[in-house]
Amino acid sequence: MANSATTSRLSQTMANLLTATRPGQTVWKRLKKNSGFLFVAPAVLIFLVFGLYTIIYSFVLSFFRWKGSSIFSLFPPVCEAPGCAFWGLQNYKDFLYEDKGVAKLFWMAMENNLVVALVVPAATVLISLLIAIALNRAGRAVPLFRTIMMLPMVTSGIAVYFAWSSIYLSDGPLNAMLNAAGLGFLSAPHGWLGTANLALPALMVVMIWSSVPLAVILYMAGLQTIDQELYEAATIDGANSWHMLWYITWPLLRPVTFIILIFAINNAFQGFDLPLLMTKGGPANHTQVVGLRIFSFGFGDDLQLGIASAMGWVLFLLVFVLSLINLRLFRPATEETRE
Amino acid sequence: MKQKIFYTLSLLLVLVIILSACAQAPAAPAATQAPATNEGSGEAAVELTMWTWKVNHVPGLEAVAREFEAQTGIKVAVTAVSPDDAYRTKLVTSAQSGDLPDIMSYWTGGDDYWEKAGSGVLIDITDKVDDQWKNVFIPGTFDKTSVFSQARYDTCQKDPKCLYKDVQVGHAYSVPYFGGSAYMVYASKPLMEQAGLDPDKAPATAEEWLDMMKAIKEKTGVAGLVTGVQNPDVSARWLFNPLLMTSCGQEKYDAIYGGRDTFEDPCAMRVFNFMYQLAQEDLWTADILATDIGPSEAVMGSGKAGFIIGGTYTLSGIIANGMKPDDVLAFGVPPLKDSALDHLSLGMDAFIEAGITRDSQHPEEALQFLKFLTSPEAAALFAKTVGDVPATKLDADPAKVGDAMAGLVAVLNPADAPFGKSNAEPYIDEIFNVLRPGLQAFITGETTPEELAKDVQAASEAGWPNHGGPKPAAD
Numbered sequence: 020m021a022n023s024a025t026t027s028r029l030s031q032t033m034a035n036l037l038t039a040t041r042p043g044q045t046v047w048k049r050l051k052k053n054s055g056f057l058f059v060a061p062a063v064l065i066f067l068v069f070g071l072y073t074i075i076y077s078f079v080l081s082f083f084r085w086k087g088s089s090i091f092s093l094f095p096p097v098c099e100a101p102g103c104a105f106w107g108l109q110n111y112k113d114f115l116y117e118d119k120g121v122a123k124l125f126w127m128a129m130e131n132n133l134v135v136a137l138v139v140p141a142a143t144v145l146i147s148l149l150i151a152i153a154l155n156r157a158g159r160a161v162p163l164f165r166t167i168m169m170l171p172m173v174t175s176g177i178a179v180y181f182a183w184s185s186i187y188l189s190d191g192p193l194n195a196m197l198n199a200a201g202l203g204f205l206s207a208p209h210g211w212l213g214t215a216n217l218a219l220p221a222l223m224v225v226m227i228w229s230s231v232p233l234a235v236i237l238y239m240a241g242l243q244t245i246d247q248e249l250y251e252a253a254t255i256d257g258a259n260s261w262h263m264l265w266y267i268t269w270p271l272l273r274p275v276t277f278i279i280l281i282f283a284i285n286n287a288f289q290g291f292d293l294p295l296l297m298t299k300g301g302p303a304n305h306t307q308v309v310g311l312r313i314f315s316f317g318f319g320d321d322l323q324l325g326i327a328s329a330m331g332w333v334l335f336l337l338v339f340v341l342s343l344i345n346l347r348l349f350r351p352a353t354e355e356t357r358e
Numbered sequence: 359m360k361q362k363i364f365y366t367l368s369l370l371l372v373l374v375i376i377l378s379a380c381a382q383a384p385a386a387p388a389a390t391q392a393p394a395t396n397e398g399s400g401e402a403a404v405e406l407t408m409w410t411w412k413v414n415h416v417p418g419l420e421a422v423a424r425e426f427e428a429q430t431g432i433k434v435a436v437t438a439v440s441p442d443d444a445y446r447t448k449l450v451t452s453a454q455s456g457d458l459p460d461i462m463s464y465w466t467g468g469d470d471y472w473e474k475a476g477s478g479v480l481i482d483i484t485d486k487v488d489d490q491w492k493n494v495f496i497p498g499t500f501d502k503t504s505v506f507s508q509a510r511y512d513t514c515q516k517d518p519k520c521l522y523k524d525v526q527v528g529h530a531y532s533v534p535y536f537g538g539s540a541y542m543v544y545a546s547k548p549l550m551e552q553a554g555l556d557p558d559k560a561p562a563t564a565e566e567w568l569d570m571m572k573a574i575k576e577k578t579g580v581a582g583l584v585t586g587v588q589n590p591d592v593s594a595r596w597l598f599n600p601l602l603m604t605s606c607g608q609e610k611y612d613a614i615y616g617g618r619d620t621f622e623d624p625c626a627m628r629v630f631n632f633m634y635q636l637a638q639e640d641l642w643t644a645d646i647l648a649t650d651i652g653p654s655e656a657v658m659g660s661g662k663a664g665f666i667i668g669g670t671y672t673l674s675g676i677i678a679n680g681m682k683p684d685d686v687l688a689f690g691v692p693p694l695k696d697s698a699l700d701h702l703s704l705g706m707d708a709f710i711e712a713g714i715t716r717d718s719q720h721p722e723e724a725l726q727f728l729k730f731l732t733s734p735e736a737a738a739l740f741a742k743t744v745g746d747v748p749a750t751k752l753d754a755d756p757a758k759v760g761d762a763m764a765g766l767v768a769v770l771n772p773a774d775a776p777f778g779k780s781n782a783e784p785y786i787d788e789i790f791n792v793l794r795p796g797l798q799a800f801i802t803g804e805t806t807p808e809e810l811a812k813d814v815q816a817a818s819e820a821g822w823p824n825h826g827g828p829k830p831a832a833d
Contacts, residue, residue, distance in 0.1 A: 086470060086521060087450030088477035101524050102477030119820055120791035189644040213647030215802035299588055302647035303798040318443035321787075322470055324450075 081110055081328035110329040114312075125330070128300075128307040131219060132288050135308065136341070139226045140283035144276055147231045151238030152268070165239070172232045180296040183225050187211035212298050218306050222293050230286065234279045241275035242268070277349040281342055288338050309334050404723050405433040407459035411445035412710070413438045414674075415536065418744035422736045429730075432723050434461075446470075453479055458715035460724040466534055466708040467503035469520075469784065472510065476522030480531040480713035486725060487530055494732055496770075498778040499534045499708035499749040506530070509781045509829070516826020532713030533732050534749035535740070538670035539704040539770060541600035541777075543567075545687040549664045553577040560689035564601060564632055567665075567692050571641045574664035582641040584663035586651030587801070590794035593633070596667050598797060600691040600702055600777075601629040607698030608776040609831070615782035615789065617828030621815040628694050630807035637800040647801055655679050667691065670766050671709075674745035688766075705775025708749045781832040788821025789814060 050057060076093055082105065085091050089102025098105060109117075114125045154164050171179070186193050187210055194206040207214045211221040249267050258266070269276075291310025294300055300307040309330060317327035408419065416438050423434035437459070439445045452458045458479065464471050474480055492500060511527045514520035547557035553574040561567035571582025586592045603611045606625035613619035614626060636642060643649065643663050651668075652675070658666040659679020666672060677683055690702040712731060714724040730736050737750035752767050772778055796810040805813075822828050 084519065084521065086473045086477075087446075088453050088474045088479045090454065092454070099477070102473055102521050104521065118824075120788045120817060124791065184648070187648070208644075209801075210645035210648050213645050213801075215799075215804055298648065299590075299650070301588055301590060301795075301798055302802050303795040303804060305802075314443070318447050322446060 077328040077331060080325055081332055082107055083325045084110070085324050086322050087324055106325055110325045111333070114326055114330055115333075121326075124304060124307060125309065125312055127304055128309045128312050131306065132308050132310075134219065135223060135226065136284050136287035138223055139230065139287050140280050142223075142227045143230045143234050143283050144279055146227065147234030147238055147279070148269075148272070148276075150231065151235045151242060152264070154235065154239060155242045165236070168232045168235050170232075171229050176292060177296070179225065179229065180293070184212065184297055187221055189213075213302055215302055215305050218298055218302060222297060222306055225293055225297075226286070226290070230283055233282070237275050237279055238272060241272045245271050273349050277345065280345055280349075284341055284345065285338055288334055288341075403433075404431075404720050405435060406461060406718075406720055406724055406727060408434055408436045408461040408463070408712070408727075409445070409448070409459045410436065410438050410463040410710075411440050411442050412463070412536075413440050415710075415740075415744055415746070418740040418746070419731075421739050421743045422731055423727075425736060425739060426727055426730045430723075430726065432720075432727065434727055449474075449479075452717075453477075456717050458717040460714065460718040460720055461712050461727065462715050463535075464532070464711050464713065466711050467783075469522075471711065472506065472514075472522045472525055475506075475529075475531040475713075476525045478716055481716060481718075481721065482529055482531055483533075483714065483725065483728075484529045487533065491533075491729060491732075494734060494737075494750050495534065496537065496706040496749055496751050496772055498705045498772045498775065499537050500530070502778065503708050504530050504532060504534055504711060509832070510784060513784060513825060513829065517824070519824075532711035533728050534708030534711050535731050535737070536710040536746055537706050537708045537749035538747040538766075539706060539775075540596050540669040541691045541702060541704060542667070542669050542672065543689055543691055544658065544666050544668065544672060544676060545570075545689070546658070546661065546664055546681070547685045547687050549574050549578055549580055549661070550687070553664075557687060560687060561692045564692050564694045568632070568635065568639070568641070571636075571664055572639065575641065578664075580662060580664060581643040582664045583636065583667070584643040584646065584649065584654045584657045584665070585667040586649060586654045587642065587646045587798065588648055588650045590798055591790075592651065592667075593797045594790060594794045596669070597691060598629060598633060598793070601632060601694060602626060603776050603780070604691075604693030604697040604699040604702050605629050608780050610698070611776070612780050612782045612829075612831060615785060615818075615829075616831070617818050617822035618831070621818065622811045625698065627807060627811055630811050632694060633797060634800045634807045637803070642801060647798060670747045670770075673766065677745075699776060703771045703774035703776065705772040705778040706747070706749065706770055707777070779832075781829070786818075786821050786825055788817045788824070792817040 072093075079093060080091070083091065083098060083103060084106040085098070085103040089099040090097050091099070091103050114121045116122050150168070154161055154168075157164055185191055187207075188194075189208060189210040191210070193211065194208075197203060197206040207217050211217050245268065249271075250263055253263050253267060289310055291308055291314055294306045294308055294311050295314060298306040300311050313327050313330045313334070315321045316323045316330065408423075410416065410419065416436055419434075419436040423436060427433050439448045449458070449462065449464075462480070464474065464480075475482075487500070495501070506525050506527055506529050508527050511525070514523055514525075545557075545560070550557040550570070553570070554577060555570055555573060561570055574580060575582050585596060602614070602625075605628050606614065606623065610619060610623070610625060614621055614623065620626070643657055649657065654663075654666060655668075655672060655675035656679045657663050659676045659681045661681075666676060668675070673683075673686065673688070676686065690704050693699055693702060712728055714721050714728070718724050731740075732748075732750050734750055734752060737748035738752055740746075741748050741752060747766055747770075793810075793814050796805055796813060799805040799810070800807075
């Protein structure tokens with residue numbers, strides 16, 4: 020009897036919950052009203068499971084010394100000794116300054132990352148903007164050029180690695196072209212990837228080559244949104260091409276530039292596939308990047324997952340700060356444009 | 359209010375889903391003991407799983423597995439997860455989810471290996487490897503690197519970062535099934551002939567070897583030397599170390615690497631100078647700093663280099679890339695003139711171990727398979743199938759192991775090998791982190807022998823305090 024009463028009360032509670040806050044409002048109406056939340060729920064759920072959980076996991080892991088053999092988990096919290104030990108800030112200290120060998124390599128990698136982050140995004144923006152403007156005036160040939168531009172994007176990474184590695188060989192096409200053009204003094208007798216001061220620039224060329232197409236597509240989309248009347252008015256006012264580029268096109272494309280820079284800076288800091296495949300960080304560590312160090316500690320010979328996580332967090336903070344600066348630099352102009 | 363309840367319930371639902379997704383099986387006991395051996399107990403439908411990262415070993419392991427199944431009825435499924443980093447990741451995730459195979463291959467004797475042993479990933483088989491079983495292994499393999507040594511124990515206890523402090527001296531968690539020797543050089547006989555050199559005469563000294571490289575380059579236009587220099591470990595371990603061993607002798611070599619002597623010693627300086635000279639004389643093949651181990655074998659196999667540095671495992675690579683076995687002259691890395699040792703005896707090192715994991719449902723059968731895998735019969739089958747040297751004693755009988763393998767087995771002399779007696783390993787990272795890129799910097803022209811020796815010595819002096827001070831000499 021008591022059981023029946025409890026069940027009845029429970030049913031009533033559930034019914035209250037499922038029925039509307041106001042009389043007559045059904046669950047369906049309520050769901051309809053909050054349909055926005057339902058639409059984003061799958062994405063949020065996926066982020067919580069595969070994103071937020073792993074983010075928290077890696078953050079916690081960055082304070083532990085662990086090579087992946089013993090049990091380490093957050094739910095329930097387990098760090099099984101002796102293969103796992105709480106390490107506090109030691110992982111951070113080790114690669115930032117305390118372990119001289121590891122720290123030296125980390126800062127060398129960071130230096131290379133900064134060079135890449137400076138050169139690749141700037142070159143990508145410059146080259147892709149010029150190409151996009153040129154393509155925008157190509158008339159009926161636009162689809163053809165756009166297709167050609169897409170090729171680097173759809174080519175598999177391994178194919179790119181093989182192709183560019185061959186191009187950079189001492190007897191490869193690049194040296195052959197330079198020699199044929201009488202510019203042999205510019206060639207790299209030991210190969211472009213095997214020469215200390217040329218290896219990183221050679222990799223940056225590949226990075227720029229692979230990032231330009233997406234930027235061109237974005238710029239072309241941006242160019243389509245600019246009202247042609249602005250150019251007509253400027254022409255009437257006596258503006259030349261340079262004036263129109265500088266005072267109309269560039270400011271109105273700033274939101275696009277912002278997106279491209281965010282992508283490019285992010286890739287410059289987090290990308291490590293090209294150095295891994297083409298140089299393995301050599302010669303003599305001249306193409307080491309932080310992503311490669313993280314890979315080495317996370318999956319490679321140096322296996323130490325705590326340090327890999329700690330490095331990942333330092334890299335994240337750096338990219339985050341740079342993105343904020345980027346946002347700050349570009350936001351006022353964007354808002355001004357909207358007004 | 360009810361709106362709050364609605365959102366709270368939704369959030370709770372999400373959290374329940376996350377927690378259930380993240381839940382895991384209870385942790386396995388850290389130290390698992392080996393089961394009692396039950397030979398011949400291959401009862402109904404037992405299927406073992408074995409993982410490796412060496413794709414080229416799969417046919418050999420499968421051939422052994424087929425023979426094992428024929429004798430015991432126990433099936434062994436061999437899976438390769440390649441490349442190395444994917445294999446490491448697979449082991450890490452499988453160790454967490456309790457899905458490790460019955461038998462796991464792993465690199466012999468490094469920190470990672472002992473950490474896996476100490477964490478209970480591999481079960482302790484110390485009392486299962488009796489004298490009869492131990493006797494099948496080539497000296498310098500099981501006894502040296504599969505058994506936890508006093509030197510490694512001492513190093514670990516002094517190192518605050520060491521994660522296997524509980525492993526006891528004398529304990530073993532696996533057995534080696536693949537070994538060999540590094541420090542070997544293979545020469546192209548046709549190129550030697552073209553250069554007017556005797557194709558059957560190996561150089562007695564490193565200086566003679568250098569002259570041979572110069573002659574080949576001058577007379578044939580083919581560069582002298584290739585190896586996987588893009589991998590920074592290669593020139594340090596395969597060329598610098600054997601030259602240092604012969605130049606300084608085993609005791610001094612141990613003292614230098616152990617922090618009790620200096621890399622600026624004249625015997626070490628001669629080695630730095632020799633390696634610098636190789637770069638200065640431009641004797642490496644083109645693009646050497648962009649050449650990894652595999653591609654270097656292709657370069658040699660296609661006749662674009664006079665010599666390749668490698669190990670016993672290199673021979674199959676250059677033959678696979680087109681070189682005829684009869685065109686190859688093999689010898690150990692020759693010592694510098696007036697070295698402490700007048701030649702380098704090549705011993706045997708274990709390279710790959712097989713151990714039983716804590717997740718194995720059939721540990722007794724797995725142990726049976728390990729015994730079979732390391733038996734002379736199965737090892738010969740493995741050697742003949744894959745062209746790599748097993749860690750088991752073999753007859754140098756071409757009929758059993760193939761021609762090339764018989765030649766290699768005959769050349770090894772573990773009893774006299776200085777690296778077998780050395781206690782320099784485990785090397786400390788601090789030294790190698792400077793030495794490896796430094797040797798590459800000889801080729802890029804960014805450093806000199808004096809500068810590099812000074813830098814490596816500074817790294818050694820700075821590094822050893824992190825490991826409890828210099829390593830004592832071997833007893």
